Amino acid sequence: MRSSSGVAALGTVLASLLYLVQGATLGGSQNVEKVTFPPDFMFGVSTAAFQIEGGWNADGKGESMWDTYLHKHPEYTPDRSNGDVAADSYHKYKEDIEMIKELNVQYYRFSLSWPRILPHGTDNYINKAGAAYYRTLIEELKMANITPVVTLFHWDLPTPLMDLGGWSNRKMVDYFVDYARVAFDLYGDIVKIWTTMNEPHQHCYNGYGTNYFVPALESYGVGDYLCAHYMLLAHAEAYRLYNSEYKPHQQGNVGITLDAFWGEPKNSLNPDDVEAAERYTQMHLGLYAHPIFSKEGDYPDLVRQRIDRLSSLQNFTRSRLPSFTKEEILKLRGSADFFGINHYTTFLMSSSSMEKTWKVPSMDHDTGVKLEQNPNWSKPGADWFTVYPPGFRKLFNWIKREYGEKIPIIVTENGMCDFGGREDYRRIDYHNQYLYQMWLAIYEDDCNVIGYFAWTLMDDFEWTDGYTVKFGLYEVDFNSPERTRTKKLSAVNYSNIARTKQIDFGYFKRNFTENGLNNII
Numbered sequence: 001m002r003s004s005s006g007v008a009a010l011g012t013v014l015a016s017l018l019y020l021v022q023g024a025t026l027g028g029s030q031n032v033e034k035v036t037f038p039p040d041f042m043f044g045v046s047t048a049a050f051q052i053e054g055g056w057n058a059d060g061k062g063e064s065m066w067d068t069y070l071h072k073h074p075e076y077t078p079d080r081s082n083g084d085v086a087a088d089s090y091h092k093y094k095e096d097i098e099m100i101k102e103l104n105v106q107y108y109r110f111s112l113s114w115p116r117i118l119p120h121g122t123d124n125y126i127n128k129a130g131a132a133y134y135r136t137l138i139e140e141l142k143m144a145n146i147t148p149v150v151t152l153f154h155w156d157l158p159t160p161l162m163d164l165g166g167w168s169n170r171k172m173v174d175y176f177v178d179y180a181r182v183a184f185d186l187y188g189d190i191v192k193i194w195t196t197m198n199e200p201h202q203h204c205y206n207g208y209g210t211n212y213f214v215p216a217l218e219s220y221g222v223g224d225y226l227c228a229h230y231m232l233l234a235h236a237e238a239y240r241l242y243n244s245e246y247k248p249h250q251q252g253n254v255g256i257t258l259d260a261f262w263g264e265p266k267n268s269l270n271p272d273d274v275e276a277a278e279r280y281t282q283m284h285l286g287l288y289a290h291p292i293f294s295k296e297g298d299y300p301d302l303v304r305q306r307i308d309r310l311s312s313l314q315n316f317t318r319s320r321l322p323s324f325t326k327e328e329i330l331k332l333r334g335s336a337d338f339f340g341i342n343h344y345t346t347f348l349m350s351s352s353s354m355e356k357t358w359k360v361p362s363m364d365h366d367t368g369v370k371l372e373q374n375p376n377w378s379k380p381g382a383d384w385f386t387v388y389p390p391g392f393r394k395l396f397n398w399i400k401r402e403y404g405e406k407i408p409i410i411v412t413e414n415g416m417c418d419f420g421g422r423e424d425y426r427r428i429d430y431h432n433q434y435l436y437q438m439w440l441a442i443y444e445d446d447c448n449v450i451g452y453f454a455w456t457l458m459d460d461f462e463w464t465d466g467y468t469v470k471f472g473l474y475e476v477d478f479n480s481p482e483r484t485r486t487k488k489l490s491a492v493n494y495s496n497i498a499r500t501k502q503i504d505f506g507y508f509k510r511n512f513t514e515n516g517l518n519n520i521i
């Protein structure tokens with residue numbers, strides 16, 4: 001299918017193809033034509049309920065905190081947008097399934113909308129229409145031979161629970177376990193892969209510690225740690241619930257999805273920069289991973305000691321980072337059947353005692369690391385996003401070094417943002433290069449990576465960025481009432497990877513020169 005403006009002018013296409021071919025030299029693949037993944041390697045694609053569903057008040061759905069906040073603060077996003085309609089997947093899910101089939105992936109990761117199922121947040125009332133929607137979606141996926149991978153919480157907390165303080169309230173642990181039980185009861189017979197939480201780090205740091213994400217509490221260095229603490233406990237309780245009451249007959253697996261930028265020392269010969277990069281990773285990933293995946297359990301020693309010391313210096317009566325009981329440490333330790341990891345970009349890191357934008361107290365100040373971007377790295381979209389494929393491989397090796405090689409790692413999100421367009425050669429190159437670095441981690445470093453999910457199926461509501469940046473393999477026309485979906489070139493490329501279990505670096509060059517661009521879209 002041709003783009004609305006027609007196929008790009010020949011000079012632009014040739015320049016893009018030249019970029020694509022040159023891009024294959026990034027990260028050490030210049031002498032590689034194809035690399036192959038195991039036959040059972042999981043290739044999938046990911047979405048999230050609030051970002052694609054729309055139907056914000058349809059069929060008895062309750063409000064999420066994002067609904068409430070964006071309606072009150074339309075200026076929060078640069079395009080004054082919200083998730084009321086989004087990609088309208090609530091009504092167009094069958095069309096979405098056809099796109100997933102076209103991608104040749106065997107797995108689809110999506111999230112349940114907590115307020116669509118439990119409009120009040122609590123389990124005393126289940127919305128039958130919302131529950132039926134997901135049952136139908138899952139059954140349709142299975143009929144299409146697509147395995148559902150279901151996330152319980154992807155940031156759309158029911159507003160009534162946010163009014164109680166959200167994840168800064170210990171009671172949220174109980175409410176989440178109640179919700180998890182409802183989900184396991186409703187769908188556990190046909191869902192065998194669950195993730196409890198998506199990116200608690202981003203949710204807590206940016207939503208409770210700053211105002212970058214809703215709920216925008218700006219409780220610097222306090223609210224973010226309360227949020228982290230209770231989200232971890234809620235995860236552990238839900239995992240133990242499944243293992244004790246559901247796994248014996250449902251036979252599923254439950255994990256968690258964490259996230260990490262890779263921290264590259266600004267000067268690899270400077271010990272302070274090397275230490276700063278490690279400190280950042282411990283503070284932002286280890287904080288969440290160590291209690292679950294380490295042999296010791298609990299927060300990393302570095303994290304505990306640093307926050308305790310700074311809290312004391314700031315005249316707090318007790319540490320701003322709560323403590324787990326011995327029983328809680330035991331519940332958390334080993335509470336995941338796989339390590340879900342989301343990764344997008346890398347930053348250069350150096351040690352700093354204070355930056356102008358930091359608050360005191362804050363997680364930034366506690367971490368004491370300055371983040372910068374390498375001006376030589378490509379920046380195709382959002383300001384926070386640059387392309388550095390080797391960081392992906394280094395992240396896998398960090399996880400292996402910290403937590404061993406036994407725990408299976410699933411890349412639950414990885415993808416590139418730009419500002420739109422269907423002839424998205426840079427996204428093709430991004431997927432090829434990041435997948436190649438993952439392949440190197442598997443075959444040269446013995447990292448136990450068993451799956452990869454591209455973010456995302458289609459253009460969606462990208463939180464604070466609204467609809468201004470695009471991550472989708474399929475374009476969505478948000479100006480059309482039909483929310484028309486159209487394949488991008490990156491969808492063709494990813495479909496070929498999923499079908500063949502190979503990265504074919506010459507795929508587009510051959511198709512363009514032999515068949516012409518129009519024959520592959």
